[in-house]
Amino acid sequence: MHPATHPTTKRMITERLRKEWMTWPKKFAAIQRQAERMTLPNGRQKTLIRCAQCQNLFSRKDVQADHIIPVGPLASTNPGDVADFKQRLFCHVGNLQALCRDCHLSKTKMDKQIFH
Numbered sequence: 001m002h003p004a005t006h007p008t009t010k011r012m013i014t015e016r017l018r019k020e021w022m023t024w025p026k027k028f029a030a031i032q033r034q035a036e037r038m039t040l041p042n043g044r045q046k047t048l049i050r051c052a053q054c055q056n057l058f059s060r061k062d063v064q065a066d067h068i069i070p071v072g073p074l075a076s077t078n079p080g081d082v083a084d085f086k087q088r089l090f091c092h093v094g095n096l097q098a099l100c101r102d103c104h105l106s107k108t109k110m111d112k113q114i115f116h
Contacts, residue, residue: 013082014074021089027065030096034063053103066099067091070111 021027034050036057048057052066071088075081099107 009077010074013077014085017086017089024090026090026093027096030065030093031060031063031098033093034098049098051100051103052097053099053107056100058100063098063100064104066097066104066107068095068097070114072115 031049034052035047036050038046038048038057040046047060049060049063050057051063067088069088069091071085071091074085
């Protein structure tokens with residue numbers, strides 16, 4: 001098998017880049033754009049995040065950043081394909097939205113059907 005399409009190499013690159021994405025500041029900025037301050041009955045302030053799909057409010061730990069236009073899979077380990085994958089993964093903040101876990105899971109399943 002050619003090294004550029006070897007599944008183990010592609011998986012390693014994908015996992016490494018997705019790990020970097022987990023702490024990428026623009027990801028958190030996208031979530032924060034959907035934040036709303038709420039005043040509780042006791043007068044305290046609380047920040048909740050509105051899911052872009054179901055429009056319900058959630059605590060920060062219950063939402064996930066989602067690519068509006070899906071990233072899709074890494075085509076190969078060729079430098080051009082890796083660069084393209086990185087560009088799709090580390091996209092403009094306008095292509096990111098906050099989704100609750102259920103909506104994110106549902107959208108991810110639909111996205112995977114497109115690519116597989």
